[in-house]
Amino acid sequence: MTSRNTIKIHHGSIVCEESKLRGDITIGSNCIIHPSAAIIAEAGPIIIGDCCLIEEQAKIIHRLPFDQSDKENTPVLIIGSHNVFEVDCTVEACKIGDNNIFESKCYVGNKLTITNGCIIGAGCRLTEEQTLKDNTIVYGRSCQMREGLDRPVPQTLQMDTLSKMLPNYHHLRKPNKKNQ
Amino acid sequence: MPLYEGIGAITDKLVVVIDIGAAYTKLGFSGEFSPRCIIRSEVKCKDTGRVRNIRDYENAQDLYDLLVDFVHMLYFKYALLSPKDRPVVIIESLLCPTIFRETLAKVLFCHYEVSMMLVLPSHLVCLAPLAVDTALVLDVGYTEAIAIPVCHGLPVIHAWQALPIASQAVHGNLKTLLTACNTGINSISEWTIEDIKVRCCFVTTQKRAQEFSKATPEITTCLEVKYPLEGSRTLTIPGKVRETVYEIFFEEDNDHQCMSTMILDAILKVNVDLRIKLSENIVIMGGTAMTPGFKNRLKDELYKQLKSDRYSKLKITKFKFHSPPSKDNYTAWLGGAIYGCTELLSMKGLSRENYLKENRLPDWANMKDNLRTL
Amino acid sequence: MSYIIGSDVVRYACTCGILKPISKLYFCRHCLEVRCGFCVCHEVDSHFCGKCAENLPSSEARLKKNRCGNCYDCPSCHQQLTTRAATVGPKNPEDPKATPRKVFYLLCLLCRWSSRDVGIPDQSAVSGGWPERENIHANRLQEIQDMYKGIVLLDKQQKLEKDKKKQRRYMSFTDRTGITASMLRKRVGLPDIPHPLLKPKPKEPEPAVAKEDVEELPEELLTKPVNLCEVTTMEQRLVQPEWQPITVEKLFPIHKQLSVKRSQRCRSCEHNVSKPEYNPNSIKFKIQLFACFHIPEVRIVTVEPLRAGKTCELLLKFSNPTQHQTVITFLPVTLEMEETKISEQVTEDKSVVDDYLLEKKQPLSLTGTGSQPSSLLHASLSRQPSITVKPRPIAVPVVADITIPTSTFILPPRDDAAEYDDSGDTHNIQDDSKLVIWRKSNKAVVKLQVTPKEDLKIGDEVVAGFTMQHIYVNTITTVDNKEPQKCEHKVKVFVTLGNLVGSE
Known part of the structure; x- marks a missing residue:
């Protein structure tokens, strides 16, 4: 558990001051992180890709599964680009790809690997160790799965509106890593 | 108001056709070619709040209450019709328990006040969509498999054969086989087991089944399936289980009976001159018969049984099967729908006044209905 | 609110013997009896679509097979489908005047199924235009149906003719003169009517031919891995009974099923007890004879911890x-059905001897009993009266006795303006102070003594009962009396007081 927070924010991202960021976190460009979102890098650094949307009360927690106690190499949680973490979702997966949507109040357990284009429906609890295939859609109370045709459409309109509205109402952390 | 809508609306006889099975109920209207809905035969019990199958009754009063709620749901949620003063067609098995059919009649006539009820035996009416009058009908449902031959439009009831080898037995077998490689199988609901059975399992060929029955089978089984259960765990369904769960249909029990012998025994009990015709007109119906590979395997088993000694008297050489113009799980319903749109309903149906006089349904087992008028 | 989520602690006995909370009971003003959902006759009032909130007349509902024409349900999760728009480039990219047009597709918001998943092309109209499917066996089945109709009709006519073959008393023209109708027609010059048997019959469908080959086991099942996301579940199959697709690619959208509004009718007096409004958006009722508007409501305020054999206090709140x-x-x-009225009627009824049936009234025929071609028509036009079912004995174990107080108490009428009136309660009612503890406008709290029986064990549920008699003012005026009539109405109340805590 690192006691120092190292947060690197790329150019164009809007990170609210009220969000809880702990540990070694790298946030890509054009991301939007709402207030009261929590990104906790307990077991190792988290690298978030570009154009991700992390809404209020979303929790991205990188912790080791309890059966693997401290090893030498610190695993890195790499989150791809164009992901959406909706309100109050809890994501503890060990690897996340691109273009995924984690709907409100879903819970993704520790041992899952999410690939690209997946949609985890609202309220679904996934705890079984598995790798979700590309474009998997999980929905319903009993976490039924189906395969979508292709990845979900990125929500550019919403991101644009937010990037204009959020600075008017919240204090922001300044990006500290310039694009090279 | 149903009365003042104009004569034109009322002369259009909307007859509800219901086939209540042990697992699923098929509901629709006469004159149509498929049921409107196929729903589970269960209803939420008002006292306990649990969902109960209508066949799990404790006594006649309990069954009455369950059927009242069930028929209420059928009419007001699915058929969207008032049951009062309208005719209804009920399709039932010839071996339906008397308490069930009498309670159903009481519910429909006394509680819901239908005007007329026509009760049709499923083995007979399923021949209507085929336009044949002689066939051997095998109905593989949920609780049991029943084979009854129908000759010249009359079911030959004395040749009936029934065995409890149907979906319920398969579910039990599946649970037993899965407990060997998974934990917590007993907590899985019946409907999840049915889903596993429908999506993963099938009836394998005779050759492969013979290999599996050996102590050390030498063939590669089909691939296993990982079945996710509610996001929290996964069941493993091994390939051998997928192929052999239906073997209980074709393994002879202590009385040396199984599905293939059932058909041949039924044919044996019929007159010699009709046997060839029956063997060349076999109709298989029922939801369980829709399993992939079932009909093919049944055909192979029939030919195999024919070679054994006890069927040497049967001079049958080939078996021919009908394919009805419907899915197997609603063939009987379709026959009932065809019967329901003819004038047979008004001719042979039991009207409310007659029911209230007699207070019972006419039954083939009751001698009072079997006396021939001179 | 407690009636929706809470358990039924206070239940009233309906006239049919079933116990229900007051929220589930009706009160028939004409027979002055409590009715419940079991003993009223339910009828379909109107059809409407739950999504577009549109009323459909029942004839149209019948035509469309009880499905809405515009709304669809998702075939994979059975939720509603919404129509989404997407812009597509103009048909002719070189033409500068062509505007990008909108195309529409169906999308499910729960499982994200879309009409593009099964290959349905996007439509250019917002509603309608989605392709419909037909049953492949429809033609053959129609032929078979017509054939059977013909057979049965012929059978029926033959039966009628057989019945009519009585001896003719009158000599026909042919018997007297020897001239048949066909000879006369030839003489006059009219064309000859062909013999009915010689009429060209429509071609009868051939009986089905059985084949030796049956469908084989598909080889892929043995070799290929099963992708559970591609195989349909039983629910997905059964929602479309005609097609029952096995793979997900064949799942087509289904028209949404309509819902109905029900009206309830008392079986003995044939009056409506509840009738909703026609507008699907409205939750109000045209006729609303609910028990909670006519019978005083009883609620438990507190009860002392119950001990077997010991008298405990029970506070009940009554509101008018x-x-x-x-x-x-x-x-x-x-608990026994002691109404003498019912037993008298049972002995009068000679023809019906059954456990369940009670009485049958004369059938009311609204149209004359003219010659109707089929008995079904006649039965449906004239409304048959309801059969009242004999009440069943109340099946609740009453294990505690309530000491019945001898005094009565008055409940003032309900005054809706009282909550805004600060002048206070000015009813000045003299009360038995041992009975009535608290009052406020139309409510009163009453203290009763409950004694659970001595042979109960700890943890047993204690149920007590009493009959509440209240004066009911019937505001329906009949021809005889112009003034509202007062009558005494009795209703049995059963309260579940919780579990036994201790013993004597």
Whole structure:
């Protein structure tokens, strides 16, 4: 558990001051992180890709599964680009790809690997160790799965509106890593 | 108001056709070619709040209450019709328990006040969509498999054969086989087991089944399936289980009976001159018969049984099967729908006044209905 | 609110013997009896679509097979499908005047199934235009159906003719003169009517031919891995009974099923007890004879911890929902059906001897009993009266006795303006202070003594009962009396007081 927070924010991202960021976190460009979102890098650094949307009360927690106690190499949680973490979702997966949507109040357990284009429906609890295939859609109370045709459409309109509205109402952390 | 809508609306006889099975109920209207809905035969019990199958009754009063709620749901949620003063067609098995059919009649006539009820035996009416009058009908449902031959439009009831080898037995077998490689199988609901059975399992060929029955089978089984259960765990369904769960249909029990012998025994009990015709007109119906590979395997088993000694008297050489113009799980319903749109309903149906006089349904087992008028 | 989520602690006995909370009971003003959902006759009032909130007349509903024409349900999760728009480039990219047009596709918001998943092309109209599917066996089945109709009709006609073959008393023209009708027609010059048997019959469908080959086991099942996301579940198959697709690619959108509004009718007096409004968006009722508007409501305030054999206190709150003053009297409860009225009617009825049936009235025929071609038509046009079912014995174990107070108490009428009126309660009612503890406008709290039986064990549920008699003012005026009539109405109340805590 690192006691120092190292947060690197790329150019164009809007990170609210009220969000809880702990540990070694790298946030890509054009991301939007709402207030009261929590990104906790307990077991190792988290690298978030570009154009991700992390809404209020979303929790991205990188912790080791309890059966693997401290090893030498610190695993890195790499989150791809164009992901959406909706309100109050809890994501503890060990690897996340691109273009995924984690709907409100879903819970993704520790041992899952999410690939690209997946949609985890609202309220679904996934705890079984598995790798979700590309474009998997999980929905319903009993976490039924189906395969979508292709990845979900990125929500550019919403991101644009937010990037204009959020600075008017919240204090922001300044990006500290310039694009090279 | 149903009365003042104009004569034109009322002369259009909307007859509800219901086939209540042990697992699923098929509901629709006469004159149509498929049921409107196929729903589970269960209803939420008002006292306990649990969902109960209508066949799990404790006594006649309990069954009455369950059927009242069930028929209420059928009419007001699915058929969207008032049951009062309208005719209804009920399709039932010839071996339906008397308490069930009498309670159903009481519910429909006394509680819901239908005007007329026509009760049709499923083995007979399923021949209507085929336009044949002689066939051997095998109905593989949920609780049991029943084979009854129908000759010249009359079911030959004395040749009936029934065995409890149907979906319920398969579910039990599946649970037993899965407990060997998974934990917590007993907590899985019946409907999840049915889903596993429908999506993963099938009836394998005779050759492969013979290999599996050996102590050390030498063939590669089909691939296993990982079945996710509610996001929290996964069941493993091994390939051998997928192929052999239906073997209980074709393994002879202590009385040396199984599905293939059932058909041949039924044919044996019929007159010699009709046997060839029956063997060349076999109709298989029922939801369980829709399993992939079932009909093919049944055909192979029939030919195999024919070679054994006890069927040497049967001079049958080939078996021919009908394919009805419907899915197997609603063939009987379709026959009932065809019967329901003819004038047979008004001719042979039991009207409310007659029911209230007699207070019972006419039954083939009751001698009072079997006396021939001179 | 407690009636929706809470358990049914206070239940009233309906006239049919079933116990229900007051929220589930009706009160028939004409027979002055409590009715419940079991003993009223339910009828379909109107059809409407739950999504577009559109009423459909029942004939149209019948035509469309009880499905809405515009709304669809998702075939994979059975939720509603919404129509989404997407812009597509103009048909002719070189033409500068062509505008990008909108195309529409169906999308499910729960499982994200879309009409593009099964290959349905996007439509250019917002509603309608989605392709419909037909049953492949429809033609053959129609032929078979017509054939059977013909056979049965012929059978019926033959039967009628056989019945009519009585001896003719009158000599026909042919018998007297020897000239047949066909000879006469030839003479006059009219064309000959062909013999009915020689009429060209429509071609009868051939009986089905059985084949030796049956469908084989598909080889892929043995070799290929099963992708559970591609195989349909039983629910997905059964929702479309005609097609029952096995793979997900064949799942087509289904028209949404309509819902109905029901009206309830008392079986003995044939009056409506509840009738909703026609507009699907409206939750109000045209006729609303609910028990909670006519019978005083009983609620438990507190009960002392119950001990077997020991007298405990029970506080009940009574509230009067009507606009007239009522007097409440307590009477002991008896579980046997002691109404003499019903037993008299049973002995009068000679033809029906059954456990369940009670009485049948004369059938009311609204149209004359003219010659109707089929008995079904006649039965459906004239409304048959309801059969009243004999009440069943109340099946609740009453294990505690309530000491019935001898005094009665008055409940003032309900005054809707009282909550805004600060002048305070000015009813000045003299009360038995041992009975009535608290009052406020139309409510009163009453103290009763409950004694659970001595042979109960700890943890047993204690149920007590009493008969509440209240004065009901019937506001329906008939021809005889122009004034509202007062009558005494009795209803049995059963309270579940919780579990036994200790013993003597």
